[in-house]
Amino acid sequence: MAHPVRSISSFVYPHAQLIDEKQWLSVVRSSIEQERSKSNSKVSIFVVPKTLMYMAPNCYTPQHVALGPNHYWRPELHDMEGYKIAAAKSVQQQLRYQSLEFKDLVQKFKGEFVPDLQAYYQRFIRLGDEILAWVMAVDTAFLLEFLQVTFYAVEENKKSKIPLVTSVGGEILSAEDDVVHKKAYALSLMSQMRDYAGSLASRNAILRDVIMLENQIPLFLLREMLTVQFSTTEESANNILFPMLKAFCKEVCPFKFMVDSSTKIEVSKSAHLLHYMYQMVLNVEKLSPPENKTKTEEEDDKHKENSLSASDNIVTLLSKVKSLLSNLKLPKKLKPIAKATALVVKIPWHWIYKQKDDDSLGDNDDSNKAAEIEIPSATKLEKAGISFSAVRRGKFPDIIFFDSKRARFKLPTITLDENTEVVLRNLVAYEASNPSHSLYFTRYTELMNGIIDTAEDVKLLKRRGIIQNGLKSDEEAVKLWNGMSRSIRSTKVRELDDLIKEVNRYYNRGWLIKAKKYVENYVYESWQFLTLLAAILLLLLEMFQAVCSVYNCNTIFHFENPAE
Incomplete structure (x- = not known):
């Protein structure tokens, strides 16, 4: 049976058509009457800008699993509810060793965290405290279980310790004491997830949903669930979360080397999973403050x-x-x-x-697309004497630079696969939505869009180790990059803009390039003046013809008569 076609507004924001007036009044009234939140947290789970959402809605809207209050009411995502409940039951089994039930954890969420939860979400939450507490508790249990499954999938071929997330009798089991028990537990979780993935979509589809900006859950909820589940401290809970978050990033992050070489990022300083990945790939402290005016506006x-x-x-x-x-x-x-x-x-x-x-x-x-960055393609740059080399250590902004003396352009190695576009787009959306962040990563995507015009550019960057293409063809890689910057206005970032100017300056030094630029600047750009000049000349000729029709021009200007 074919599903009816839905508008973009109902697809992305279905709650806009499902508002219950009494429920809305109850939620708004309680929100106004309750005491001011004591939380110092800032909004970190943003609504994706409409210009971005319009161009690629499937890259920002979960297709299989909803996490948190933003998309939980979409009926097409309810197929995952059974797996969420199974995860909650697994947590309840652990809690019973401490004479607790899952509902006790829900009540803790409701009393301590729900009143301040709105501070983390840009979109207004229209749920009552009780429903919101259950939604967040169940989704947190599912996300913890999925991170555990991802960790074991990534590390199963390595001699790594499995995260301490299982217990017997209320005590945490160390990896050394009970590796067999943990392996069986992880395999059980994997089998459940594989049953779902095999019947509906690949595991990558769930990975993509989990990294989407609007589908984030505050990490402090995961940490709190672990502390209650195992009667441990927040520091121990962070130590449990760290290897799972790192394994997840290694699975979906297109900059694989950053995950391996990155220093340990404090989980307590990360708002959510996408923010954790953003911190893993970019050192915000080394960037200049955001520019007030974009390059496009200038x-x-x-x-x-x-x-x-x-x-x-x-x-x-x-x-x-x-x-x-x-x-x-x-x-x-x-x-x-x-x-x-x-x-x-x-x-x-x-x-x-x-x-x-x-x-x-x-x-x-088209009022939404940004002009492509002004830089020659990779093949043109190489013909002008500029060589490319890959960087596989460090993170932004220390991994992009141009050596004008050696004519060497260094860029980080990036792996392209079926998850890459969603990851890149959501990192850009998070960066663009956060007013305190410089748009460095967004400018990087524009730079790659600028140097990649054809499949030949992709092949060149593959040979230099900058692109590892896991897509079906090089043409798909071109479409990926060329589509990235068409949904956001061009940005201005001093670090990258200075580098681009330096590359262009070197490229324009060649005499062939200078000749081409001369023709473009003084011939092509002068067509309006040349057209006007031709019109004036035509007007003068018409005037001259009119004069000659009245007077004898041969006599006035002493023209020779060809008949003589």
């Missing part, structure tokens, strides 16, 4: 100034022609030429140029 201002200047020049030239004609004592037969020139001067050239610019901007970015 380019638009400059373009408008140039357009106004061009229209002013046209009006000035035509006014001079009109003035010259008015000063001449023309016969009656030539008076219409002067009147026609006066009408041409009165044409609203400013408005015409503005309309032309608006149409041009609309054609280039």
Whole structure:
């Protein structure tokens, strides 16, 4: 049976059509009447900007599992509820060793965390405290279990210790004391998840859902569940979470070397799983503060100034022609030429140029697409003498640089697979939504979009070790990168913009490039002036022809008669 086609608004925000008035009134009233939250936390689980969501909704909207309050009511995601309940039962088995039930954990969530939970979510939560506590507790149990499954899937071929997440009799079992017990536990979880993945979609689909910005759960809830489940401290809970988070990042992060070489990131300083990955790939402390004005805005201002200047020049030239004609004592037969020139001067050239610019901007970015970064493609750069090399150590911004003396452009190695686009897009969405973050990672995606135009560029970067392509073809890699920056306006980041200028400066030094630039700047860009000049010349010729039709030009200008 075919499902009816749904609009983008109902697909992404179905709750907008399912608001219960009494429930809404109850939630709003309780939110207003309750005491001010004592939490100092800032919003970290943002709503994806509409410009991004519109271009690729499936990259930001969970397709199989909903975590947290943002998408829990979507009926197409309810198939996972059985696996969530199974995870909650597994937690309950552990709690019973401490004479606790899962509902006791829910009540702890309701009393201590639910009142402050809205502070973490940008979207208003329309759930009552009791329902929200159950939703968060069940989803937290599922996420913990899935992270455990992911850890064992990544580390099963290594001699690594399994995270301490199982216990017998209320005591945590060490990996050394009960490896067999833990392995059996992990295999049991994996078998459950594989049953689901085999019948509905691949395990990668769930991995993609878990990393999406709107599908995040605050990590402090995972930490709290572990402390209650095992009667342990927050520090011990963080130590349990760390290897699981690292294994998850290694599974989905396109910068594999960063996960291996990265220093230990404090779990307590990460708001959620996506934030943890963002910190793993980017050192925010080394970046300059965000720019107030984007590069595109500055380019638009400059373009408008140039357009106004061009229209002013046209009006000035035509006014001079009109003035010259008015000063001449023309016969009656030539008076219409002067009147026609006066009408041409009165044409609203400013408005015409503005309309032309608006149409041009609309054609280039469709009001949502950003202009491609101004940098030659990888193949053009190599032909100009610039070589590429891969960096496999460190993290942004220390892994992108250009050595002008050696003409060497260094970029980090990135692995492209079926998860990469979702990961990249959600990292960009998180960065773009957080006003305190410099848009460095977004600018990196624009840089890659700029140097990749064709499959030949991808092949070149593959040979240099910068791209490891696990997609079906190099053409798919081109589509991935070229689609990234079309949904967000161009950004301005001083560190990368200076590097791009340096690369362009080196590229433009060659005499062939200079000749090409000269033609582009002084011939192609001058077509408006040349058109105007041709029009004036035509007008002068028409005037001359009119004069010769009244007077004998051979006599006036002493032209030789060819018949003589």
